[in-house]
Amino acid sequence: MENWLMLTLVGKDRPGIVAKISHALFEMKGNLGEASMTRLGGNFTIMLMVCIPESKTVVQEKLQNICDELELFFHLDAIEAGLHQHIEPDVRISIHGADQAGIVASATDALNKAGLNILNLESDVGGSSESPVYIMHIEGIAGKGFDAVEQALQALSRKKDVVARMTPIDTMVG
Amino acid sequence: MALLNILVYPDARLTKISRPVKEFSEDLRKFVRDLEEIFRSFPGCVGIAAPQVGRFERIILVDISDKPKHVNHGFLILINPEITFCEGSSLGREGCLSVPDYTGKVERAKSITLKALNQKGEKLEFQMSGYEARAVQHEIDHLDGKLFLDRLVSRRNALSKRVEIPAKP
Numbered sequence: 001m002e003n004w005l006m007l008t009l010v011g012k013d014r015p016g017i018v019a020k021i022s023h024a025l026f027e028m029k030g031n032l033g034e035a036s037m038t039r040l041g042g043n044f045t046i047m048l049m050v051c052i053p054e055s056k057t058v059v060q061e062k063l064q065n066i067c068d069e070l071e072l073f074f075h076l077d078a079i080e081a082g083l084h085q086h087i088e089p090d091v092r093i094s095i096h097g098a099d100q101a102g103i104v105a106s107a108t109d110a111l112n113k114a115g116l117n118i119l120n121l122e123s124d125v126g127g128s129s130e131s132p133v134y135i136m137h138i139e140g141i142a143g144k145g146f147d148a149v150e151q152a153l154q155a156l157s158r159k160k161d162v163v164a165r166m167t168p169i170d171t172m173v174g
Numbered sequence: 175m176a177l178l179n180i181l182v183y184p185d186a187r188l189t190k191i192s193r194p195v196k197e198f199s200e201d202l203r204k205f206v207r208d209l210e211e212i213f214r215s216f217p218g219c220v221g222i223a224a225p226q227v228g229r230f231e232r233i234i235l236v237d238i239s240d241k242p243k244h245v246n247h248g249f250l251i252l253i254n255p256e257i258t259f260c261e262g263s264s265l266g267r268e269g270c271l272s273v274p275d276y277t278g279k280v281e282r283a284k285s286i287t288l289k290a291l292n293q294k295g296e297k298l299e300f301q302m303s304g305y306e307a308r309a310v311q312h313e314i315d316h317l318d319g320k321l322f323l324d325r326l327v328s329r330r331n332a333l334s335k336r337v338e339i340p341a342k343p
């Protein structure tokens with residue numbers, strides 16, 4: 001049976017993190033699967049699926065040395081996983097406006113009630129430190145249809161004074 | 175007859191450049207029928223290009239009439255298609271029969287003028303935009319040995335859409 005682990009890693013951003021971590025996994029004959037690696041507010045973050053013959057304890061020990069050296073925190077979880085299980089989103093949502101407390105909570109709560117299953121969410125704070133702007137992009141599946149999502153976004157837009165839009169995603173296969 | 179086989183990435187043949195059709199013979203018409211048969215066997219698929227089944231000639235089929243929301247020209251058999259004018263750009267999600275289990279965002283021209291020949295070698299010309307124009311551009315890419323993977327816009331860049339201004343010398 002395939003042994004999949006999810007590696008979660010975070011630390012102050014510096015050059016070489018990805019190269020050193022992926023090299024260490026490669027040396028243990030690890031096969032990388034899907035991953036999300038990104039810089040968030042000066043930190044570098046990794047969520048990475050790896051299929052590896054070594055036990056979690058062995059992987060833990062080897063990564064510990066590298067992570068100590070690079071001052072990174074990490075965590076490993078045994079997961080039930082596999083590849084080739086992509087789900088297609090059917091709607092894209094953009095929300096932006098003046099940054100305010102609770103915007104993600106209200107938005108995602110409204111969207112959850114409207115039947116949206118979130119597959120991907122990315123958010124950023126832009127603008128200046130005096131007037132920060134919050135920008136959020138979501139891709140997901142509208143489980144209760146587009147109208148429900150549209151109505152939820154209109155209500156959110158009025159209540160929180162943000163711009164909230166949705167566009168159906170119509171994937172072209174050819 | 176048995177269905178043709180779809181070449182699947184990373185099959186190197188998908189990067190071959192297809193040659194123009196020169197003879198508008200019965201053989202061409204028979205191939206187009208076979209190509210249509212395999213094309214119709216994939217519900218939801220709106221286009222196919224001859225090199226995807228290993229025939230390296232400039233022939234594509236496009237039919238988006240199952241997507242009634244989008245303006246379209248019905249079922250198109252396009253031989254030696256050529257985009258003679260394009261305008262605007264739009265970002266949309268694409269998948270491909272030759273790239274299973276993956277879709278991604280691709281930037282394409284919004285509107286195009288398309289010239290092609292039909293099965294008899296007669297000239298055709300279309301103005302198209304949006305979804306249909308995207309399908310045609312995707313299929314013509316196959317004729318030039320390109321896949322949508324060669325044109326992916328990364329997730330985060332696609333979102334922030336920052337305008338990059340080139341530095342002045």
Ligand SMILES: [Zn+2]
Pocket residue numbers: 173174269270271272312316
């Ligand atoms: Zn394709």
